[in-house]
Amino acid sequence: MEEYFISGVHNYCDRWCERCPFTARCRVYADEQELSEEAKDPQDPAFWQNIRKSFEGVLDMLHKMMEEMGIDPAEVEKMPTPEPDPDLKALEKMTREKTMRYADAVDQFFQQDKAFFEQKSDELADQIEEGKPVDLESWQFFQDAVEVIRWYQYFISAKIHRAVTGLEDEEEDRIQNDSNGSAKIAMISVERSLGAWEVLRRQLPEKDKEILELQRQLQHLRAEINRLFPHWAQFHRPGFDDEPGSTVRLDFNPN
Numbered sequence: 001m002e003e004y005f006i007s008g009v010h011n012y013c014d015r016w017c018e019r020c021p022f023t024a025r026c027r028v029y030a031d032e033q034e035l036s037e038e039a040k041d042p043q044d045p046a047f048w049q050n051i052r053k054s055f056e057g058v059l060d061m062l063h064k065m066m067e068e069m070g071i072d073p074a075e076v077e078k079m080p081t082p083e084p085d086p087d088l089k090a091l092e093k094m095t096r097e098k099t100m101r102y103a104d105a106v107d108q109f110f111q112q113d114k115a116f117f118e119q120k121s122d123e124l125a126d127q128i129e130e131g132k133p134v135d136l137e138s139w140q141f142f143q144d145a146v147e148v149i150r151w152y153q154y155f156i157s158a159k160i161h162r163a164v165t166g167l168e169d170e171e172e173d174r175i176q177n178d179s180n181g182s183a184k185i186a187m188i189s190v191e192r193s194l195g196a197w198e199v200l201r202r203q204l205p206e207k208d209k210e211i212l213e214l215q216r217q218l219q220h221l222r223a224e225i226n227r228l229f230p231h232w233a234q235f236h237r238p239g240f241d242d243e244p245g246s247t248v249r250l251d252f253n254p255n
């Protein structure tokens, strides 16, 4: 069974297990399925016990790796923390602000237009009740697009932040490094979100101006990713970049 898992497939995925074609081959997913309901609930002490157990497991693994490399973990702990690069700190701050501006604008869009969306749902329900013809496929596609936007709105920020933070690590491989991997999944998320907004824009001509502004923000993030991580596309994501033909889920949401 162990050899059937794809090593590292979960490292650069979007954590949307519900829509992932690799659940059967993902160690993280398999581990999560074994957890009890209590262990998945942050209100329950079992959840925190499980987090602690995972943390201890990671520490043990890191210590073992360091020993194998001839590094003494106790010596590493005594080493002074290097001063953060001020340019990198400024870049982190700038990208965090831009990505959070987008995430907040998405929240605002759905909050301000809550009544509008409820009305659209009610209209649809009435049409169904009255036996009028309803384009359920388009409606489902629309709902999917909203889910995609919501799923990625904060994820983009987290991944771009991680990619920028990793720029400090100059000793890593030029292509296959954590910054490029994080940038790649951030870029995929940005492009899926752009496509999903386009679905909404076509269905909601009255929201054209607001949606175009959100798409403009995403386009800007896309340009920033290309500028800061010119090699992101060459990064190889285990699993996802090996079997791309099996991972298409929605036509605006290719893997």
Ligand code: SF4
Residues within 6 Å of the ligand: 009, 010, 013, 014, 015, 016, 017, 018, 020, 021, 022, 023, 026, 027, 028, 029
């Ligand atoms: S690879 Fe797929 S199944 Fe595994 S954690 Fe990521 S989204 Fe979930």
